[in-house]
Amino acid sequence: MIEQVKGTQNIVDENSTKYLYIRDQFHKSFINYGYSYTQTPHIEYTELFEKSIGVNSEIVSKQMYQFDDKGGRSLVLRPEGTSSIVRYHSQFNKEQTKHYAYFGQMFRYENPQKNRYREFTQGGIEILGQIDEYSDFQVISDSIRFLKNLDLEFTLEINTIGSLEDRNAYIDNLHKYLTLNKDKLSDESLEKLNNNTLRILDSNNKTDFDVIRDAPEILEYINEDSILKFNLLKSLLNKNKIAYRENTKLVRGLDYYNDLTFEFITKDGLVLGGGGRYDRLSEILGLGTFNGVGVAFGIERIMNTIGTVSADPxxxxxxxxxxxxxxxxxxxxxxxxxxxxxxxxxxxxxxxxxxxxxxxxxxxxxxxxxxxxxxxxxxxxxxxxxxxxx
RNA sequence: GUGGUCGUAGCUCAGUUGGUUAGAGCACCUGGUUGUGGUCCAGGAUGUCGCGGGUUCGAAUCCCGUCGAUCACCCCA
CATH class of the missing domain: 3.40.50.800 (Anticodon-binding domain)
Structure with a gap:
C-alpha cells in the first residue's frame, strides 16, 4: 500500500462541505467588496522568501520545501502568500494602489499536529501602494466581516512594533536585558537569544514568564509618528465599535512587519488569522518603495473551529x-x-x-x-x- | 528537530502467556420480501494484519528499523 505524504490531507465529506463553504464566504466577504482575486504560482525563487520573511525566521531556516529544478534554479514551494503578491504588484501595478485577495495551498516542512499541516490553505488580503490608516482599518474591519459571516467567535488583538529602526534599537536593549537574565530562561528561549530575540516574548514556557514580565516594553522605543498612527487606528476602531485588546507582546513571526500587527484569536488561544503593516517589504526585496498591509487566515483552523455546515437539500x-x-x-x-x-x-x-x-x-x-x-x-x-x- | 500514543477488511474495532483455514458490527453485492418502497430474510464478496528485517519449529502477537496517523513541545496560519 502506498501511503500519503506526511502532513498532507484529503479534504472530503463534511470537511469538503466546510472548505467550499468557507471559500464561498471568502468570496462574498472580500472579492465582492473589491479585492481582486489573484492567484500566484505555488513555486517561487528561494530568494523571494529568504529576503522577505528573513533568513533567521524558522520558516526560512528550517521549514521550506526547497529544491533545484532540472535547470538548476533554486525554487521553493511557497510557505506564505504575501511575498508573491508583492512581487506581482511590483511587476505590473507598481505605481498603483490596489486591493488583492488570494486563497490557496502553502507548504511548510513541520511536524504535523492539530491545526497544522505541511500542505495547508491560507486565504488572505493585501492592500499595496500608497496607503494610510484607512487602509489598515479596512483590512481589519473587512476581516471581521469575513469571520462574522462564518459565525466565529474571536478576539482581535493589536499592537504596534514601530519602525524597523525602532525595532532594532529595542531588540538591542532586549538582548542586553535577556543576556543578563539568561540563566532564568528556558532552553528553547536561549536558542533564540541571538538570532530571533523578539520571539522570546511569545514564549509559552512558564520558566520564562518572570523574565518576560519585567522585560523592557517595546512601547518605550517606538517613535512618535508610529504612536500617533497607532492611536489614530485605535480611535477609528472605537468609533466603529470594533472591540480589541492591546497586547504589547504581540510579535509576529515574519520579519517584514512594522508598526501595526494584529491577530484574531479564539477563546482557546488558536490564531485564526493575523497580519499587519509591511511598509519596507518592497524595498527589502529591491522591488520598489510602495507600502502594504494585509492579513492571512488559516483555512484549516477555521474548518476545525466552525460548526457543521449543512449541505443543500x-x-x-x-x-x-x-x-x-x-x-x-x-x-x-x-x-x-x-x-x-x-x-x-x-x-x-x-x-x-x-x-x-x-x-x-x-x-x-x-x-x-x-x-x-x-x-x-x-x-x-x-x-x-x-x-x-x- | 524532540517526545507520548497508535497502525488488523471500505469504516469502527476484537484477536486470550507467540500455535492450525485471522473474526464481528456497519457498509457493499445478489436473490427474495416490502409497494406510505429507506424495513426484513437468506446468501455472497472483500485482508501482502502499514512496510522491511530479525528471533522462533511456528509471529497479527516478541525485538529492531522505517513509513504513516494522532497529540504535545518547538514554530506558526
Missing part, C-alpha cells in the same frame, strides 16, 4: 430503466433543477438507501413517475411544481 433520481432515468434527467436539466443520481442501475432498494444517506429531500422514482418527500414520508405523482417550489 437535494433531489435524488432513482429507477431501474436507463431510458426513463435519462429522460427525466434531460427534463430536469431543461428546467435548471439539479439532482443526484445513482452511479449505476443498482437494486431500487439500494438506491433508496443511498438517497437517504446523502440526505436527499426528494426522491423521484422514474419507474413509477412519483416524487417521494423523504422528510414528510409522503409520495405524490410526479409534478415539476413540487420541485420548483422547493
Amino acid at each position: 437535494t433531489i435524488y433520481l432513482i429507477g431501474s430503466n436507463i431510458n426513463k432515468i435519462t429522460e427525466y434527467a434531460l427534463f430536469l436539466d431543461d428546467k435548471n433543477i439539479n439532482y443526484f443520481k445513482p452511479p449505476r442501475i443498482s437494486k431500487l432498494n439500494a438506491q433508496f438507501k443511498q438517497a437517504k444517506n446523502l440526505n436527499a429531500r426528494y426522491v423521484i422514482n422514474t419507474d413509477e413517475d412519483t416524487i417521494k418527500d423523504l422528510v414528510n414520508n409522503t409520495s405524490v405523482d410526479f409534478d415539476i411544481e413540487v420541485l420548483i417550489e422547493n
